[in-house]
Amino acid sequence: MAPEVTQQTATILVVEDEPAIATAVAQRLTAEGWRVEVARDGLAAVDAAARLRPDVVVLDVMLPGIDGLEVTRRIQADQPVPILMLTARDDETDMLVGLGVGADDYMTKPFSMRELVARVKALLRRVERAQQAAVVAPADPPLVMGDVAIDRAQRRVHRNGTEIHLTPTEFELLVMLASSPKTVLTRERLLAEVWDWADASGTRTVDSHIKALRRKLGPDLIRTVHGVGYAFEPPAS
The missing domain is CATH 3.40.50.2300 (Response regulator)
Structure with missing residues (x-):
């Protein structure tokens, strides 16, 4: 190790x-x-x-x-x-x-x-x-919503059976959103909890990572709430 x-x-x-x-x-x-x-x-x-x-x-x-x-x-x-x-x-x-x-x-x-x-x-x-x-919670169950499976222990994501390569930041952003489905999370909260930034100067970074996630996972999973933030929309089973 x-x-x-x-x-x-x-x-x-x-x-x-x-x-x-x-x-x-x-x-x-x-x-x-x-x-x-x-x-x-x-x-x-x-x-x-x-x-x-x-x-x-x-x-x-x-x-x-x-x-x-x-x-x-x-x-x-x-x-x-x-x-x-x-x-x-x-x-x-x-x-x-x-x-x-x-x-x-x-x-x-x-x-x-x-x-x-x-x-x-x-x-x-x-x-x-x-x-x-990975040490304290190796057995966290995967988040499975429709055709999306997020394995938090192994830090792997699949959609419709196909593995999607995400960067460490993209993975943490996706987990943050998917852990509270249909809940709008503000850019400021995402910056604080995913990026560890104490101020709101990096909202453009959040937007760019959301665009990157949509390119990899499809445009239907993350909803934009203009002027506020983003929400994870679970796909239909």
């Missing part, structure tokens, strides 16, 4: 080809007490992830060799790890593509180091939560 991840023992892989940004990010994350390694291109990032088994990856989209999207695909195919994607473009299409291939969060440049650290800490808390849940 892998050792438990804590805020103090975490390993962070930073993938960034701009030396000034890579150095600044690595120094700031190291100051938090984390072990940090930097990769400067896509292929080096894939190799480093396989060797380090990091707890979080901070990944630039634009990289020499293979880009950040392909890096994400390859890393997630090898191991489930939270990925915070960085991009110079504030484009929702780019965001959805990134989330669709397996990123868990998304920041546009320029960004504040304080916000970056907050996002990484939130990802690490989710890793800790998932590990604790």
Whole structure:
């Protein structure tokens, strides 16, 4: 069994080809007490992830060799790890593509180091939560509603018998919604309980993850309540 991840023992892989940004990010994350390694291109990032088994990856989209999207695909195919994607473009299409291939969060440049650290800490808390849940509640029964089955113990989702690959964040968001079917959950509550964010500055992140879930699971499971939030609508049996 892998050792438990804590805020103090975490390993962070930073993938960034701009030396000034890579150095600044690595120094700031190291100051938090984390072990940090930097990769400067896509292929080096894939190799480093396989060797380090990091707890979080901070990944630039634009990289020499293979880009950040392909890096994400390859890393997630090898191991489930939270990925915070960085991009110079504030484009929702780019965001959805990134989330669709397996990123868990998304920041546009320029960004504040304080916000970056907050996002990484939130990802690490989710890793800790998932590990604790696996230890204390390994026998949680699956949530089965119509043709959707959510296995909380094994963190697997099936629809109509087909397994759907979700990122750790997508899985937690789906479980949160499906645990209270037909109940409208506000964006602020979802941010607090899934992302561990104390403020409401990330509502766009919630919206983007909902879109990613709909692309993977179908558009009928999650209802939008405009101006409020989202509700899980169980499919017909």
